[in-house]
Amino acid sequence: MIRLALFTLLALAACISRAAARDPDFSLTIHYVSRSYEAPLPLSLLEDPVEDDGLMGARLANEENQLTGRLMNQAFALEEHVVDLDAAFPDSALDAIVGGPRFVVANLEAEDLLALADHPDAADDVILNTRAQDMQLRLSECRANVWHIAPSWQMKADGLAQYLIWKRWESWFVIHGTSADDIAYAEAFARAAEKFGGTIVETREYGFEAGSRRIESGHQQVQTQMPLASREAPEHDVLIVVDTTEAFGDYMIYRNADPRPVVGTHGLSSAAWAKAYEQFGSMSLHSAFEKLAGRRITSADYLNWLAVKTVAEPAIRQKTADVPTIAGLFLAQDFKTPGFKGIGLNFRPWNQQMRQPMLIAWERALVSMSPQEGFLHQRHTLDSLGFDQPESACQLNGDRP
Amino acid sequence: MKRLLLTTALALAAMPALAERIFVSNERDNTVTVLDGTSMEVLKTIETSARPRGIITSHDGKLIYVCAGDDNRLDVIDVETLEIVQQLDSGPDPELLDVDHAGNRIYIANEDDAMVTVMERDGTIITEIGVGIEPEGMAVSPDDSIVVTTSESTGMAHFIDTEKLELVANTVVDTRPRHAEYQLDGSKVWVTSEIGGIVSVLDAKGFGVDKVISFEIAGVKPELIQPVGLRFSGDGTLAFTALGPANHVAVIDVATQEVLDYILVGQRPWHIERSLDDKYIYVANGLSNDMTIIEIESREALRSVPVGRLPWGIAVAHAPEG
Structure with missing residues (x-):
């Protein structure tokens, strides 16, 4: 193994020195912007x-882009x-990245995302939303940048709903938490x-009340x-649990009153990525990620990986770092980003949402x-x-297909 | 249907004096299914190392090399005894491989490590060459001077000089290139792009893309057309490429580079191989766990035979005499 690692290093070193002999044809910088949001603690003490x-x-x-770039x-x-959460946003971020237009990978909640998008300095930027799942951002609050x-x-709820219908598990009992995201996701299931x-x-x-994580022997209370x-x-086929803040979802599995499977945010879930997903060559993404990060890849990691790749793919192919040119390519008929889903991913022109299969x-x-x-479009x-498109209040990019 | 059965009967009756054995790697079963090329009966199911995918025949037709990705080695199968006679350390996660025409060197795509391993026939590693991410396709030129590998994630065809053992060109092709194949005359390299949904024809000397071939099947969504395996007919006039979830094999005229036909096969065909008598194309159908036999002359699927789970690649070799 050491021998192998050495060879790789030598090979890479050789690549670098060759590339260093002449200036790169272009340099493309991608800005990753996020805030120190507090992530909900997993209910289990064992989950870090x-x-x-x-x-x-x-x-x-970015590492993959650099390898290709060499x-x-x-x-x-x-x-x-x-x-920081107490810093002025988006000014503090924008002050650090003067100049533009820029590519910004925005791992931001909806409110911060809109504040950034609506800032005059960001008007010509290409902002890639990797976090906010709010529906209004795709409807009345959509933005051209x-x-x-x-x-x-809605995409997640529709993905799970299609599977439930396919299973003929057609009547659903929904229990949702109290956060805005819980309510939004529950509404998506209703639609x-x-x-x-x-x-x-x-x-x-x-x-x-969240926080039972820290109570020893909490299971007795939870069990009742x-x-x-x-x-x-009323009689139902599945219990849809919607708990985006990790307050009780894990506790509901095997404890709900009726002997019915739990689906939703817990139990059987719908997401862009799943811990157990191994199809379409994705094992190589799992192993590359684990090598880099020393942990399993999450949905958030996958989406931020995908955002950075989405910018770099057309840049590499069309040999350009020009922001408006690349944004134009996003809408090209034959635009496809590979995302280990067995199908090329592209954007819906009317709301600039990336089309992607959901993993159940x-x-x-x-x-x-x-x-x-059977639910084909x-x-x-x-x-x-x-x-x-017909039900969308957002109609960007005119009549582009 | 009757006609098809009749054709099958005739075809089988007329089957070659050159008896052959067909080896199919089954990714999920960790086995290689060996079929008798005449009867299409299973001769043996060979247990292999973990995750067998790329599979080829040695230059002299006596051995079958199988890439076992999860065990980081090649299993070498004796065509006559159908036993694994050797295991070679291939470097991490081998996916596909090719050998030069003298049978001296083996070139292996190490999917997880963005490398090509160059190996002597006896397993001695000569060197490793850094390429793009997730190398897969691997093809040695007819004159042995160049080896091409395709990197799925980077989306390139990499040309390696086999004398200097270094990269001479990196050509961007469409998304997720899976397989590279030299035209029999050596003038072009055909590269399939799974997610791009096209085949790129590259100039073997200038390394640029000469032509892009796209596909269209009535009633099949364009995004399901995902070319993977590719082989030429024995006379070099036709190319066959398996279109993955489109469940078809496309037939392309090599001279005009026009698509002539689409042949319905099993589910999600991936890699394919030509029979030794040049009459048939064998297709590994990943999701229906079978192998379809296409007759080249009639361009018809004659029948499908069951193999293991998640069949990936195919190799053929002459059956031992007697």
């Missing part, structure tokens, strides 16, 4: 909270700006039920609370990938997930 969630994905993509005589860089790499709540023919038998809000919270619901998975296995057969296979 991830500090650099998302950022490591961007770093991996072969192509192109230079790539990633500049990281993680802004924002491209959504993260799937919306998905209408769209695909599911029935929501009851929607219940549940305000479980979860059945209480989920009892006396639980902790240890991929169960399915949506869209399901007349325009694009992936457009049965999320808001379709």
